[in-house]
Amino acid sequence: MAVAAGGRAETRDPAAGFDRLADRLDNHELAVSGEAQTQRVLAELRAMLPPGDARRELRYRYLYCVLGFGNDVRAGFDYAAQGLADARKAGDAYAEANFQLCRGQYHELATTSSDALADYDAGIAIAGKLGDARLLGDALSLRGGVESLLGEHAKALADFIEAQRLYEGAHRDAAAESNLLNIAIVYRRMGDYAKAHDFLRQARDSAVRRHDIRDQYFAALQLAFLYVEEERADAAVDSARAAVDLAQRLGERGSTGLARLGLAYALNAQRGYAQALAVLKQAEADFAAVSDRSEGDMLDLNYGIAYAGLGQYERAIKMLDAAEGKLRNTNNMRYREMLYATRASVYEAMHKPAAALADYKRAMTMRETMHRMGRTQYGTWMSYQFDSQRRELENRRLIAEAALKEQRVKALERVRNWQAATLLFATLLVALLVVFVWRQHRQSRRLRRMALTDALTGIANRRQIENTLHEHVAAARQNRRPLAVLTLDVDHFKRINDTWGHQIGDDVLCCIVHACQQALRKDDALGRIGGEEFMVVLPGTSPDAAAHVAERLRASVEALDLGDIARGLKATVSIGVADLLPDDDVEMLILRADAALYRAKREGRNRVEIDAGADDAAGSQAHAAAAPVALFGNGPR
Ligand SMILES: Nc1nc2c(ncn2[C@@H]2O[C@H](COP(=O)(O)OP(=O)(O)OP(=O)(O)O)[C@@H](O)[C@H]2O)c(=O)[nH]1
Structure with missing residues (x-):
C-alpha cells in the first residue's frame, strides 16, 4: 500500500508536502483503504498543515470530510454542513464545491437521493465556473452515481462519459479507470450486458494493475450482480465470494457487509436459500458493527x-x-x-x-413501468449519443477547417517564400549581369583604348592619330578652316640607344612626349607613328601659327633636362610642318610634312622646316633634296 506519502522533503517544506499529498488524495492516486490507514493518512496530512493557512485548512477539512467518517453519516453530514458554511464565509469557491460534493455523499448514504443530487448540481455549477476539470469530473461522476441508482440511466451514462472524457483529458488515469466501473454499472442496469462486461473487464484489469483492492472488490461485486441478471447464478456466487474476500482484505466491515449481501443475492438466485440466510446474518452483523442502516x-x-x-x-x-x-x-x-x-x-x-x-x-405494473422507462432511457441515451456525435462531427469539421486554413496559410507562405527567393535570385542575377556587362564594357573599352593607344607613351598610336587627322581634315574642309600637321623625329636616336641602352631610349621618348604635351593646346592631337617618329595635328591652325607651335615643341625638347636619366644625355627633334592645301588628301598632307622633316634632318637636325608646297612633297617622295625653307633653324650646335 503506497501510503508513506510523507518524507524528508516534506519535513523541510511542509506546505509543499501537504499539497502533494492532498493532490494525490484529490486525484484518487492514493488507494486509501481501511479505517486505520485512512486515519493515518489524514493525521499525516494534518501534521503538514501550515499553521494559520486558512486555504489549506479548508482543503484539509474537505478531504477529512470525504475520508474521515466512514459510515457515521450523521457526523459526516454535520461536518460537511459546517465546512460548507465556513468555505462560503471565506469566499473559497473551490473548498465550497468540495464540501457540496462531500455533503452529497452523506445524503446518498442516508438514501436521500434528491438532496444528494441538489448538492452535486451545486458542486457541478461551481466547478464549471471555476473551470476546474478535476472537480467537474468528480462532481459529474458522483451525480451519475445517484442518477444511475434512481433509474435515470441515460443521464447517468452521459455524466459518467463526460467525467471519463475530463479524466482522460487531464491524464487522471486512476480516476478514469475507477470511473469505468460506473459506466459498466449503468450499462448493466440498462440491460446492455455485453457493454457492461466489457467495461467491468477493463475496470477489473486496471484495478489489478494498480493493486487497487477497493476497485477490484467493486468490480467483483458488480460482476456478481451482472451474472445474476444474466441468470448465471453459479458464476454470480463465485464472483460474490471473491468480492467478500477482497472486502475482508480491505478490512472494512461496511464493504464486507455489502459483499455478503451481494453473495446472499447470488445464492438466492442459485436457490441456495439456507446458505443465503447464513450469509445474510453475517452481513447484518457487519452493517451493525459500523452502524450502517442504509x-x-x-x-x-x-x-x-x-x-x-x-x-x-x-x-x-x-x-x-x-x-x-x-x-x-x-x-x-x-x-x-x-x-x-x-x-x-x-x-x-x-x-x-x-x-x-x-x-x-x-x-x-413495475415491469411495464420499467420497460417504458427503459424505452425512454434508451431514447434519451440515443439522442444524447446523437447530440454528442453531432458535437464531435462539428468539432471534427472545425478542426478539419482549421487544419485546411493552416494548410492554406502555409501554402501561401511557401508561395510567398518562393516568390521572395525568386525575386532575390532574379535581383542577384540582374546584379551579376550588370556587373558582368559593366566589366565587359570596361574590358572592351580598355581593349579599344589599348588598340588605339601607344603602349610606351600612352598617347595615340599611328592608327588613332591618322583617324584623328582624317576627322580633322574633313571638318576643316567643311568649315573652311586651316589645319596643319607636324611630323617630328628624334635626332640620332639610334646613338642614344647605342650609348645608354634601349631602356634609357624609352625613357627619353616618354620625356619628349611629356614635353610636347605640355607645349600643345587642348585641341591639338599628338600621336606616335613610328619608333621615334611622332605626328601632331593642329586643327584651326594657320601655317604661321603651326610654324610657331613646331618651334615651341623643338625648343621644349631641346630644353629638356635629361641629366636625371643619364649624365650628359641630351635630345633634340627635327620637325616638318605642312598645312592643308585645297587639293590635299590626307596622304598628301603627310607626305609634305615628311618632306619638310626630311629637309630639316638634312639641314642639320634640331630644326623646323616648313613645307614648300607640292614640289617639296614630290621631292620627299623621290628622296631628293629640295630647297630648304627653314623658318626656325638652330642646327646642331
Ligand atoms: N629605345 C627605343 N628605340 C627605338 C624605338 N623605336 C625605334 N627605336 C630605335 O630608334 C633608332 C632610329 O634610328 P634611325 O632611324 O637610324 O635614326 P636616328 O638614329 O634617330 O637618326 P636620325 O633620325 O637620322 O637623326 C633605331 O635604332 C631604332 O631601333 C623605341 O621604341 N625605343
Whole structure:
C-alpha cells in the first residue's frame, strides 16, 4: 500500500508536502483503504498543515470530510454542513464545491437521493465556473452515481462519459479507470450486458494493475450482480465470494457487509436459500458493527426471498412487508418488482389468491413501468449519443477547417517564400549581369583604348592619330578652316640607344612626349607613328601659327633636362610642318610634312622646316633634296 506519502522533503517544506499529498488524495492516486490507514493518512496530512493557512485548512477539512467518517453519516453530514458554511464565509469557491460534493455523499448514504443530487448540481455549477476539470469530473461522476441508482440511466451514462472524457483529458488515469466501473454499472442496469462486461473487464484489469483492492472488490461485486441478471447464478456466487474476500482484505466491515449481501443475492438466485440466510446474518452483523442502516431494504428483501425459497412463508411475508415499506421510499423498481413477484408466489403457496393476484399485478405494473422507462432511457441515451456525435462531427469539421486554413496559410507562405527567393535570385542575377556587362564594357573599352593607344607613351598610336587627322581634315574642309600637321623625329636616336641602352631610349621618348604635351593646346592631337617618329595635328591652325607651335615643341625638347636619366644625355627633334592645301588628301598632307622633316634632318637636325608646297612633297617622295625653307633653324650646335 503506497501510503508513506510523507518524507524528508516534506519535513523541510511542509506546505509543499501537504499539497502533494492532498493532490494525490484529490486525484484518487492514493488507494486509501481501511479505517486505520485512512486515519493515518489524514493525521499525516494534518501534521503538514501550515499553521494559520486558512486555504489549506479548508482543503484539509474537505478531504477529512470525504475520508474521515466512514459510515457515521450523521457526523459526516454535520461536518460537511459546517465546512460548507465556513468555505462560503471565506469566499473559497473551490473548498465550497468540495464540501457540496462531500455533503452529497452523506445524503446518498442516508438514501436521500434528491438532496444528494441538489448538492452535486451545486458542486457541478461551481466547478464549471471555476473551470476546474478535476472537480467537474468528480462532481459529474458522483451525480451519475445517484442518477444511475434512481433509474435515470441515460443521464447517468452521459455524466459518467463526460467525467471519463475530463479524466482522460487531464491524464487522471486512476480516476478514469475507477470511473469505468460506473459506466459498466449503468450499462448493466440498462440491460446492455455485453457493454457492461466489457467495461467491468477493463475496470477489473486496471484495478489489478494498480493493486487497487477497493476497485477490484467493486468490480467483483458488480460482476456478481451482472451474472445474476444474466441468470448465471453459479458464476454470480463465485464472483460474490471473491468480492467478500477482497472486502475482508480491505478490512472494512461496511464493504464486507455489502459483499455478503451481494453473495446472499447470488445464492438466492442459485436457490441456495439456507446458505443465503447464513450469509445474510453475517452481513447484518457487519452493517451493525459500523452502524450502517442504509442496506436494510435489501437485507429484508433477500431474507424474504430466502425464507420464501425455504418454504417459511410467514417469515418470508414479514420480511417482504418490511422491505416493501423501506423500498417504497427509494425509486428502485427492479427490487420492488422482485419483491412483489416473490411475495405473490408466497401468497399463492399460502393459498391466498387475492393477495397473490394483487402482488402479481403490482409486479406487472413495475415491469411495464420499467420497460417504458427503459424505452425512454434508451431514447434519451440515443439522442444524447446523437447530440454528442453531432458535437464531435462539428468539432471534427472545425478542426478539419482549421487544419485546411493552416494548410492554406502555409501554402501561401511557401508561395510567398518562393516568390521572395525568386525575386532575390532574379535581383542577384540582374546584379551579376550588370556587373558582368559593366566589366565587359570596361574590358572592351580598355581593349579599344589599348588598340588605339601607344603602349610606351600612352598617347595615340599611328592608327588613332591618322583617324584623328582624317576627322580633322574633313571638318576643316567643311568649315573652311586651316589645319596643319607636324611630323617630328628624334635626332640620332639610334646613338642614344647605342650609348645608354634601349631602356634609357624609352625613357627619353616618354620625356619628349611629356614635353610636347605640355607645349600643345587642348585641341591639338599628338600621336606616335613610328619608333621615334611622332605626328601632331593642329586643327584651326594657320601655317604661321603651326610654324610657331613646331618651334615651341623643338625648343621644349631641346630644353629638356635629361641629366636625371643619364649624365650628359641630351635630345633634340627635327620637325616638318605642312598645312592643308585645297587639293590635299590626307596622304598628301603627310607626305609634305615628311618632306619638310626630311629637309630639316638634312639641314642639320634640331630644326623646323616648313613645307614648300607640292614640289617639296614630290621631292620627299623621290628622296631628293629640295630647297630648304627653314623658318626656325638652330642646327646642331
Ligand atoms: N629605345 C627605343 N628605340 C627605338 C624605338 N623605336 C625605334 N627605336 C630605335 O630608334 C633608332 C632610329 O634610328 P634611325 O632611324 O637610324 O635614326 P636616328 O638614329 O634617330 O637618326 P636620325 O633620325 O637620322 O637623326 C633605331 O635604332 C631604332 O631601333 C623605341 O621604341 N625605343
